[in-house]
Amino acid sequence: MIIAVDGPAASGKGTIARRLATHYGLGYLDTGSLYRRVGMGMVLRGEDPADEKLAKQAALALSATELPDEQIRSEQAGAAASIVAANQAVRAALRAYQQGFASNPPGDVKGAVIDGRDIGTVICPGADAKLFVTASLETRAERRYLELLKREGAADYTQIEADLAARDERDANRSASPLIQAEDACLLDTTKLDIEAAVAEAKALVDACLAQR
Numbered sequence: 001m002i003i004a005v006d007g008p009a010a011s012g013k014g015t016i017a018r019r020l021a022t023h024y025g026l027g028y029l030d031t032g033s034l035y036r037r038v039g040m041g042m043v044l045r046g047e048d049p050a051d052e053k054l055a056k057q058a059a060l061a062l063s064a065t066e067l068p069d070e071q072i073r074s075e076q077a078g079a080a081a082s083i084v085a086a087n088q089a090v091r092a093a094l095r096a097y098q099q100g101f102a103s104n105p106p107g108d109v110k111g112a113v114i115d116g117r118d119i120g121t122v123i124c125p126g127a128d129a130k131l132f133v134t135a136s137l138e139t140r141a142e143r144r145y146l147e148l149l150k151r152e153g154a155a156d157y158t159q160i161e162a163d164l165a166a167r168d169e170r171d172a173n174r175s176a177s178p179l180i181q182a183e184d185a186c187l188l189d190t191t192k193l194d195i196e197a198a199v200a201e202a203k204a205l206v207d208a209c210l211a212q213r
């Protein structure tokens with residue numbers, strides 16, 4: 001069983017996907033972390049994430065790049081990830097790993113929840129259930145602001161909103177697997193929902209998809 005969860009940054013898709021995985025007893029893959037490891041690995045080596053050749057090499061050598069969680073989750077890693085993610089050769093290098101995880105997730109589980117930008121459209125077009133999780137730019141910026149404030153003690157709302165808008169623009173308008181709602185995906189707008197309500201709604205949508213199989 002495969003559940004695909006796509007959507008823009010800070011929409012709540014990661015938390016929702018993790019909770020769905022626990023609820024249905026499935027493996028979980030956060031594909032954004034793969035792009036973050038490629039992009040941030042380059043930044044740490046002093047490389048430019050926009051350098052297509054070096055980015056491809058970094059993606060092909062990804063299994064050798066382990067980074068601490070705080071480095072992967074940083075805003076700098078998110079921005080670098082969004083740049084390398086527009087590179088078709090990087091996406092191709094990461095595709096087999098993602099599809100391998102989907103068809104054969106580690107552990108004694110009967111499937112996987114995979115979150116990202118192109119899971120329902122490119123990586124797992126035949127997924128049993130597809131969610132497209134979104135929220136207004138203001139709501140997503142506020143969530144990220146509160147998260148950063150808690151983690152780092154300071155945050156700049158205006159900068160966060162501008163960075164999210166720039167990432168939305170890059171992720172949705174690139175030619176390589178842009179962020180787009182799959183035709184058969186259910187839309188889940190979390191703008192007015194707290195996380196518990198969003199997870200409850202996600203479960204209801206997935207149950208409805210599974211009942212139709």
Ligand code: DC
Binds near residue numbers: 031033081086119
């Ligand atoms: O989900 P995230 O914020 O961790 O993703 C970081 C960046 O990686 C995002 O701006 C776009 C890119 N990405 C992608 O293009 N395709 C995916 N499946 C996952 C992430």
